[in-house]
Amino acid sequence: MEKTTIPATKYGLTGKFRAKAGQADKLTAILLEASRQVSAVKGIRVYAIGRDPKDENVIHVMEIWDSKEDHDQSLALPETRALIGQAMPLIDGKPEGVALEMVGGLGVD
């Protein structure tokens, strides 16, 4: 298949979590804390948390980073690992998401 000619300049991630029944607010609060922490980390541009009005247990995260390396380094931080440890027991099933090559737009350029 034809390769793209439009260069990627940033790294992105979509994330979808299903909270266990009754745990969506608690999981949301952890993700909001994660956003507060990560907003001081090198390379972060967007770390936004949204709820699905049609499904109270579903939480989405939009992430945009300068690079995959910056993102991966943030995962190694002790405070990040601690939050992941708090979040995992509240999550039902496997989180979904896609790593993206961000090519432009408001929030990328």
Place this chain on the structure above:
Amino acid sequence: MEKTTIPATKYGLTGKFRAKAGQADKLTAILLEASRQVSAVKGIRVYAIGRDPKDENVIHVMEIWDSKEDHDQSLALPETRALIGQAMPLIDGKPEGVALEMVGGLGVD
């Protein structure tokens, strides 16, 4: 099911488009033009375009707006309608996506 106690402050959209074979770059260019235009529109915060490195025909858009009303008004603009008209013939099947109630994070607060 328990209603959330965490208030939404913004409006978000995830979007996933599958381009017809060989049309992904052209569709990406239209979405990039849409982002340029929409970045001057009231209420827009993020309109970011990403490609799926595992599938050359898939393009994602992350949107964050001050409100649903601001987003809906942008769809009525003649230039937006023109771009939608250019994009639709390049899209294979129905676009996917979720409207979100954004509750916070970097890019929302």
